[in-house]
Every structure is written in C-alpha cells, then in structure tokens.
Amino acid sequence: MQNSEVKIIHNKEVAPGYFLLGLSWTPKRVRPGQFVMLRVSDGLDPLLRRPFGIYRVMPGQRGVELLYQVVGKGTRILAAKRPGESLGVLGPLGNGFPKPGKGKKIIMAAGGMGIVPLYPLINELKDGLLLFGARGKAGTKVIKDFKKLKCRIRIATEDGSAGQAGLVTDLLREEVTPDAVVYACGPPGMLKAVSVIAEQADAPCWVSLERSMACGIGVCLGCAVKTRTHEEEAENRLYKMVCSDGPVFSSGDMDWDAI
Amino acid sequence: MTVDIAGIRLKNPVMTASGTFGYGLEFSPYTALDKLGAIIVKGLSLRPRPGNPGPRIVETPCGMLNAIGLQNAGVGTFIKEKLPLLRKIKTPVIANIFGENIADYAEAASMLDSVDGVAGLEVNISCPNVKHGGIVFGTDPNEAHRVVSAVRAATGLPVITKLSPNVTDIRVMVRAVEEAGTDAVSLINTIPGMVIDVEKRRPAIANRIGGLSGPAIRPIAVRMVWEAASVANTPLIGIGGITTARDALEFIMAGAAAVQVGTANFLDPDAAVKVAEGIRDYATKHKTSAAELTGAARR
C-alpha cells in the first residue's frame, strides 16, 4: 500500500473509448483482483479519486497497466493525459481473488470492463475458461490480449455479431459443473444471474463488485454492500465495504436483492 | 506551533475530522500519525449501528454528499479493540460521540471517561432526539443545552461541542453550549444537501438527503466561524472544506484556534500533515504563531 505520484508511460486508445494506461509504478506485490485509486486531476473538480482494477504488471517490472473505459468526467480527463505527465496513485488496494483449489475447473465470467481484474488472475493461474459477454463485436476488442494467454475463450454478444448470440450467463449455464469454481466481474445484473447459476450448480463463486468510492481504504464507509448476515447480534456487520472487505466477495455472502 | 484546546495540548493546530479518518490506524501506511495535532475518531454511539443502505455517497461539484447513517461498532467495541492500538500513537485521540437521546450521550461519555487513552470528547449534536419528536439537538438551543449539560455532568474529560450549520443564527448555539459547560466549540458539520439522478429519476443516494462536505462548503464554514467568534468565550475549531494550509489559515484568521481536515483525507491521506506543515511554514515566514494568527482578520 503506497500513496505515490507516478509518471505515465503510455495512454493509448486500444478500442474506441477504451484506453490502456501504463504507469511507471512498481508496487512490491499485486494480487489479481486488486485495484488502485487514481487522482485524475490536481484540481477540486472532480474532487474524488477514481477506482480502477490493476490489469497487468508490465514485462520486466517496468510498471503497471490499467484498462479503462471513458464514461464520465474523470475518465475523460484521464483519456487526455499524455506520457510523461504524472498522476497520484493509491494502492494496491482490496483483497483480490482467492486461489481456486486443486483440480477445479476454472471458469471466469466477464461482462464488459469486468474483464480487467480477471486478466491478472488468468495470467497467474495459466489455466481456465474465459466467458466474455459484450453488446456487440466492437466491445470484444478489449480481449485481444487474452488470446496470448493460455486459456480457452468463449464469447457471447447480445446482437450476435461475434461469438454466440446471447448473454454470458447462457455460456455459463452450459459450462458450469459442481467441480467448477466461478470468478465473475461485470454489471450488477449479470453478477446476480451468475451467482444464481453457480449456486444451482453447487459451484463456489467469487464476484468482484463495484461501488462509488471516496477513500478506497475503508474509512469513509461510503462503498457499503449488504450481506446476508441477519442475526440480531451481527447487525453491525450487516454491511461490508467493497474497498477494504472486497472488492471480491463470495457470492453466497451477498444480499443480491440489495445489489 | 503548540496550541491548547480545552486543556488538550496539541503539537499543532491540525486535527482530523470525525468520520473521515477512521480510527486513525488505517492511515498509518500513508502518513505520520505522530505529526498530527489530534486524531478525532469516527462517531461512536452507545450501541452498534449498522448504517444506511447504499448508495451512501455521491460526488458533487468540489464536494461530496454522504449519508453513511453513522455506522459504528459502538463505544464498548471501540474501547476493547481500537483504543489499545491507539495508545501507542503519540498524538491525542479525541472520541466523537452521538446518541439518539440524552441518556445515551451521557452513558457513552461516562464509559469513555473511565478509560486510558482518550484525551477528550467531541459531541456531535447534529442528530435527531428520538425521544423528543426527532428534533435535531444541534438546531435547537434548548436541546443543545440539555445534551451538552448531560455530557458535561457525565465526564471529567475536556468536552468539545460540534455544531450543526443548519441554524439561522450560529451565535445562539455557541452561547447555549458554552452555558452548558462545553470547553471548546467545533464547526461546521456537513450541510444537508441533495442530488437527483436524472436518468434514474430518483435521488442519487438511498437516504435521499445527505451531508455536503468538501471545498464547496468552505466559504459558508468560514463565515460561521467568523460569526461564532463574535460571541465565543471558548476556543473555536474550524471545519469545512480545508485542503491546504491557506484554507486552514482562513479559519484561523476568522477566529479559530485550531482546525480539522475532513474530506481532503480521501484525496490525499497525507493532507492533514501537509496542512500542518504549511501553517508552520507560513508562521515561520511571517515570524508569528498559530495562536497569534487566531482572529487576525478581525483586528
């Protein structure tokens, strides 16, 4: 965990609206699934740092890469940054994904930018099946890098322009078995469906969640998610913090009606 | 740079604001806790509180809105689990307390009175009195007087009363809590605000209304400290949107003897220490001290 000013190595548009940001930042240890809080501007608007998953440790430990989509004010400012400029980075933060256990069938289900935290996981495990869902063919460009990793990939697009027509959860239903372990990241609706499918198949399932964040280190209590703990004496543990208890949670622990 | 607030000796006039610095320990990887004037911990209540459903926060222009719902593990758990670790830090720890009724405030105060490692209490009166039709203690001088008197009677620790900005005349509140025996006054707490998500056509946070903090509120907070200083007989602690030493100096020159840094801790976990260092640099450059600068703009 560090708070540092780091230089931008590159910030290139890899697909329309998607940028790969290389930072000259070398944290001691990064676990797959961890994230950073980026200060995109020295000014006071936007005020808060923005959370981004750690996509890749660059070859030769030169730095770290993030992959982000431009969705609003902060990411627009970020997209305009040039190599050589510096950014405030706080991290690595969060818990990261747990190991799958021996002999498990590893399934990763990703929707859109949800692929980011799964890249370092596949890279570390050197194994697994990636199920990727996007709206159309354009959205599948971001998984180019995955083709170099040793993993099987299946794609689903809503409009059928690439891979199978349908949702990533359709693929998961076909692939999931009781000896599987499921890792998932994506929009809340998708994660909820993934958790139901995994539970029905009796397969353990880890989800990486997103919430608006202010501090990223568990102190503002702003990024709360509701858990299934219902007993009276556990009342003060009803909420967990995505930034410090997560972002990875066991899907069975979450109250999906509140997510 | 040392200042005396309510009998608490501070290395410098910069404290961390309640709810923005956890229990302090979370910041030890990022900042030198020993260089802070004081650490004010997250608001504590007699019984644990689960907090509000999410979303709890939303960003606003130069600020943020929060409705955390005062989530905390309770005074007892704080004493058992956090305080032993906090005793190792060479910075005074001030416990921020709140309650749903006067008896709860008093009991929380007396529990903290009997333990080692708490330098003082900050009483958050921006909460509704559940036993009295939900009127917010900090918006009614009589309620404020009653709750501060009860805390005063329950503890020998220095008492700082933290005022709500949600009043017409802050001077009335300052007088009320001073009469009730507070040793110092801190201000301001967050300002009630609202954001509507126009895509979803509903309020952006689950609680609908939240507390606005950050640089957006600073001019309001400076004005309130200025007004409070016109009647106060106890030291004032200025809070609201401080991100730099210059911001802090505005409060000090308006009449504050010390300041608290809140939301800025989220932008930079080292912000409070930098503010303290900046005030010291200013004082050195101008051959003066924080104490001398207090109220400088009033003279």
Ligand SMILES: Cc1cc2nc3c(=O)[nH]c(=O)nc-3n(C[C@H](O)[C@H](O)[C@H](O)COP(=O)(O)OP(=O)(O)OC[C@H]3O[C@@H](n4cnc5c(N)ncnc54)[C@H](O)[C@@H]3O)c2cc1C
């Ligand atoms: C742990 C974590 C990891 C993340 N990793 C990545 C990543 O690797 N790549 C990536 O592109 N994005 C990631 N995100 C989402 C990213 O943080 C947001 O897209 C970003 O903060 C938006 O900032 P903005 O200023 O551009 O948008 P804003 O102007 O703040 O908002 C624009 C739109 O984005 C939505 N939005 C804002 N914050 C979030 C959020 N935290 N999650 C989802 N939607 C949000 C808003 O509701 C709004 O519709 C991650 C979020 C979290 C919590």
Ligand SMILES: Cc1cc2nc3c(=O)[nH]c(=O)nc-3n(C[C@H](O)[C@H](O)[C@H](O)COP(=O)(O)O)c2cc1C
């Ligand atoms: C996320 C958050 C949580 C807070 N929690 C508390 C609290 O528990 N008790 C309290 O007295 N004030 C609380 N506050 C108010 C701050 O201590 C401070 O008065 C306010 O944020 C204004 O200062 P700032 O603009 O520097 O943040 C909280 C503020 C924020 C942003």
Ligand code: FES
């Ligand atoms: S973002 Fe502050 S607690 Fe998670």
